[in-house]
Amino acid sequence: MTHPYSRRNFLETSLVAGAVLAGAPRFSRAFGARKPALSLSKGGDVSPAPPKPSFPVTDFHVHLSNTLTIDQALQLGKDRGVQIGIVEHPGPGFPINTDADLKKYIDGLRKYPVRIGLQPVYAGWSKSFSKPVLDQLDYILMDALTLPRPDGGWLAIWQIDTMVDDGEEFMARYMPFIEQVLTTEPIDIFGWPTFLPVPIARQYAQLWTPQRVDRIIDLARARKIAIEINEVAHVPDENFIGRAKRAGLKFTFGTDSRNEHAAHLYYCYQMAQKCGLGEGDMFVPKRK
Numbered sequence: 001m002t003h004p005y006s007r008r009n010f011l012e013t014s015l016v017a018g019a020v021l022a023g024a025p026r027f028s029r030a031f032g033a034r035k036p037a038l039s040l041s042k043g044g045d046v047s048p049a050p051p052k053p054s055f056p057v058t059d060f061h062v063h064l065s066n067t068l069t070i071d072q073a074l075q076l077g078k079d080r081g082v083q084i085g086i087v088e089h090p091g092p093g094f095p096i097n098t099d100a101d102l103k104k105y106i107d108g109l110r111k112y113p114v115r116i117g118l119q120p121v122y123a124g125w126s127k128s129f130s131k132p133v134l135d136q137l138d139y140i141l142m143d144a145l146t147l148p149r150p151d152g153g154w155l156a157i158w159q160i161d162t163m164v165d166d167g168e169e170f171m172a173r174y175m176p177f178i179e180q181v182l183t184t185e186p187i188d189i190f191g192w193p194t195f196l197p198v199p200i201a202r203q204y205a206q207l208w209t210p211q212r213v214d215r216i217i218d219l220a221r222a223r224k225i226a227i228e229i230n231e232v233a234h235v236p237d238e239n240f241i242g243r244a245k246r247a248g249l250k251f252t253f254g255t256d257s258r259n260e261h262a263a264h265l266y267y268c269y270q271m272a273q274k275c276g277l278g279e280g281d282m283f284v285p286k287r288k
């Protein structure tokens with residue numbers, strides 16, 4: 001695993017493994033949604049794209065890469081009427097490991113009209129940085145997809161070859177890690193909420209019991225952590241978003257893109273429409 005934390009692997013592997021995914025409705029829907037204006041619904045008929053919300057929209061989950069420069073990201077945002085939020089990973093194997101690295105990253109983006117974020121992946125990442133430098137970020141987004149293994153190391157649960165034998169057993173490990181992220185990590189946005197590995201993705205409705213959903217919502221509310229509506233994985237579902245909205249949580253839209261998919265929102269707009277999200281339901285970064 002040369003780039004174990006790149007969500008690009010998830011996308012590329014997933015696209016290659018299309019035949020496997022055909023059996024997993026969450027993902028086939030996700031990739032159907034990548035068509036610009038039309039999407040194939042379950043029955044194969046074509047339905048119109050959901051409308052762009054009337055409030056200002058930001059894609060808070062854009063990674064710059066060798067297939068997406070800052071200028072390209074800005075252009076896509078302009079074309080699609082969407083503000084851009086850039087994130088980079090800190091930690092071992094990534095370019096941001098010290099205050100100086102982080103400062104350089106922030107200063108490098110300052111001259112562009114973008115929000116500047118960070119997407120840590122390892123629990124305990126914040127020990128490497130001082131608060132004054134972290135405070136210069138617009139937001140910190142973290143997911144719970146890099147599960148610590150009991151025997152050391154990590155399980156990268158977004159990868160297509162993630163093995164899960166038993167859904168309940170998996171949840172018994174996943175929930176405590178989600179709780180750890182939501183209670184101990186200094187974050188503003190919870191990314192990829194309720195994502196399940198491919199082998200158990202179809203058990204979404206059974207595994208995300210009201211108790212588990214409410215636990216996440218309660219913890220996020222206690223620390224004012226916003227919920228990412230994730231364009232790639234189509235999570236969380238409408239039920240979760242509705243409950244979170246009623247609990248007063250805020251939301252972000254995120255493509256987790258490193259290419260021309262930046263600012264291309266379909267599932268997010270669909271959920272905004274179905275759940276009646278308004279401007280007041282959306283996350284606003286600290287720095288004005």
Ligand SMILES: [Zn+2]
Pocket residue numbers: 007061063087119256
């Ligand atoms: Zn990401």
